[in-house]
Amino acid sequence: MRTMILAAILAATPAVTAPAAAQTPAPQAGAALDPEAAEALNRMGAYMRTLKSFEVKSDATFERVYENGQKLQFGTVTTYRVKHPDQLQAEIATDRNQWKIFYNGKQLWLVAPNSSKYTTFSVSGSVADVLTRARDNWGLDFPLQDLFRWGSPTATVEQPSSGFKVGDTTLGNTPVTQYAFRQPGIDFQIWIVKGEQPLPAKMVITNLDVPEQPQFVTRFTWNLNPELPSGSFSFHPSSRDQRVTFGADAAAEK
């Protein structure tokens, strides 16, 4: 008798939960890019490109998949201080190491504070240009390059193949809207601050290239009035800092 009642309850359960499940927007097969979601991404990018200077801190966790199938999580705190269009100061602090990057529009310095070593390249162009060059020419992948590419007409941005609004929520006390997008090899979600300053507050990137789907998760803290005294964007080595050179030819690469 008891068993029968339990079975009856179990049988009834799906009927009870079904309406609740229907409220959560689910990606549909062959779903397209919802114009509202696309517009939210464009509006955020356009706003970010109006900022003459900003400081943004990303507190991120990311995952590595190992040969034995284990997935481990690590942390990276990245701070970008930017003066549009071509000045950048960055700090990248991982669980194991720390880097400082300076770019003043003419010269880029990569500084390893733990070993007091640094190297420098002569480059010019926008911050986005330099990050592209760092990746393509020096094999150096800066985190969160999206911050410099969204809304930029020169960016090699691929339009997501699908996207939709997940819903409104708050992060801390900040009202935000969550969106989910798909593009080849990547699913990403972005939480955009509601109102007149539509900045990204949180982002999740899921790598679809491998079955384990390692994720990158970050929260952003924005400061739109940072103190950036002149000289912030150049590295001033002390006597104990040691410059690493690769030969004049390599440093003068085009």
Add this chain to the structure above:
Amino acid sequence: MKLLATMAGALALTMSLTMSLGTSVEARPSQAGPAQAGKVKAQSRSSVNTRPQHQVSNQQAYKAGKAAGGRQQRDVVVVGNPGHGHYDNGHYNGPRDWDDDDNEVLEFIGKTAAVTAGVSVVTAVIGEVVKDQPSGCQPANIGGQQYLNCNGTFYQPVPNGYQVVAPPQ
């Protein structure tokens, strides 16, 4: 494991590129804990607006290398997976992460910059198919696979010619 394999390559590079990294290149075990889990197979991506791979610039590097002429040094640039690493003298120099050892990262940056700038001579691009068999090739059977070893660059026959492959390890 990864550290040992790349250190050998890195030491060779130090000499060929006249890099000054101080008196010694010491390896700090930056990934001490996960060693028993094996090598890193994959990791998350931290940007959505980047080209997934390194293709274009490596092709440019290949052209730069060809224009420089000569075949003294055997550098092989990797097109497509596994991303922005490069081979040289049979050693794969994989991409570096921000939490790797300072010296390793700096060496990798310097070497990659040099390869890209065509300072060292790029002889072949992995994935490239040539119609005719290159000169000076020796057949090689390594790990049950048939290769052609042509002056240190490894090829395998494909329907429309010979394809450059990663040097067998």
